[in-house]
Amino acid sequence: MALFLGRDIQALEIWVLPNLTELEDKILGYMVSYLRSNTYQPSIREIGERFGIKSTKTVSEHLQALADKGFLERDPSRSRGVKILGMDLDAQGVSVACFPRLPEDGRGPRADRAESFFTLDRRLAGDKGAYFVQARAEELAPLGCVEGDYILVEPSTVAELADGAIVAAKVEGRAAYYRFSRNGRTIQLRPLTGRGAATEVDDPGSMVLLGRITGMYRRMDHLPVAVTAIAH
Numbered sequence: 001m002a003l004f005l006g007r008d009i010q011a012l013e014i015w016v017l018p019n020l021t022e023l024e025d026k027i028l029g030y031m032v033s034y035l036r037s038n039t040y041q042p043s044i045r046e047i048g049e050r051f052g053i054k055s056t057k058t059v060s061e062h063l064q065a066l067a068d069k070g071f072l073e074r075d076p077s078r079s080r081g082v083k084i085l086g087m088d089l090d091a092q093g094v095s096v097a098c099f100p101r102l103p104e105d106g107r108g109p110r111a112d113r114a115e116s117f118f119t120l121d122r123r124l125a126g127d128k129g130a131y132f133v134q135a136r137a138e139e140l141a142p143l144g145c146v147e148g149d150y151i152l153v154e155p156s157t158v159a160e161l162a163d164g165a166i167v168a169a170k171v172e173g174r175a176a177y178y179r180f181s182r183n184g185r186t187i188q189l190r191p192l193t194g195r196g197a198a199t200e201v202d203d204p205g206s207m208v209l210l211g212r213i214t215g216m217y218r219r220m221d222h223l224p225v226a227v228t229a230i231a232h
Helices: 022-038 043-053 056-068
Strands: 002-005 014-015 072-074 081-083 094-100 117-120 131-136 152-155 167-170 175-184 186-191 200-201 208-218
Touching: 002 094, 022 056, 022 081, 043 056, 056 072, 167 186, 175 208
Parallel strands: 002 208, 094 131
Antiparallel strands: 014 117, 072 081, 094 117, 131 152, 152 208, 167 175, 167 208, 175 186, 186 200
16 A cells, blocks of 8 residues: 655645636646647637637636636737646646545546545556545544545456455445455455454445545644653
8 A cells, every 4th residue: 555645745736626617627627638738728719619619709708717716827918828727737647636535425436526636646646537535533543544644545346356455335325444355255344443243245236336545645744743751
């Protein structure tokens, strides 16, 4: 399990999302993708053609809305005079959604419900679709996690899991963390504390596997300082 510790780590930064409209979010995503592919921004006309917006004035208004929300810096005198702010656009970087808790509805996290995003080096971010969840008091204490740690959850299938893997799963309507193992054709999900009976899952289709826990990031500046007395 990877452990990313430190106060200032260049591979990771937080990008907090304000309330974007659906179209603003799509335009911003298109601009990011275009920039990574071409090393320069799309023109206003190209953005309009991509989203079926005939008026360049309307496109400009959407770009201004993104600028007002802190995502862009604009130079109205230039067709491609837009700079994306607050994002690591290095080809080696990838944005990872962060959620305050495990998703309770649907079959997994939705990016539009993310509280923030981390930009990670691709070598640390895991497989496509990985996401962070903030640890809550006691739920991951057996792994050494404390309140506020960021837990990296990677997509996985049951077939890919090894016995002993730490997983996030939703069983009987409740999402939680478990230690995974097999007993013949039956899946066993054990509480991380080691106390209490394992949850037996006869039909894997009845379980929503939210992912496998593969990493943790912790800020050190908020932790209490332990002082050890030395006998003389």
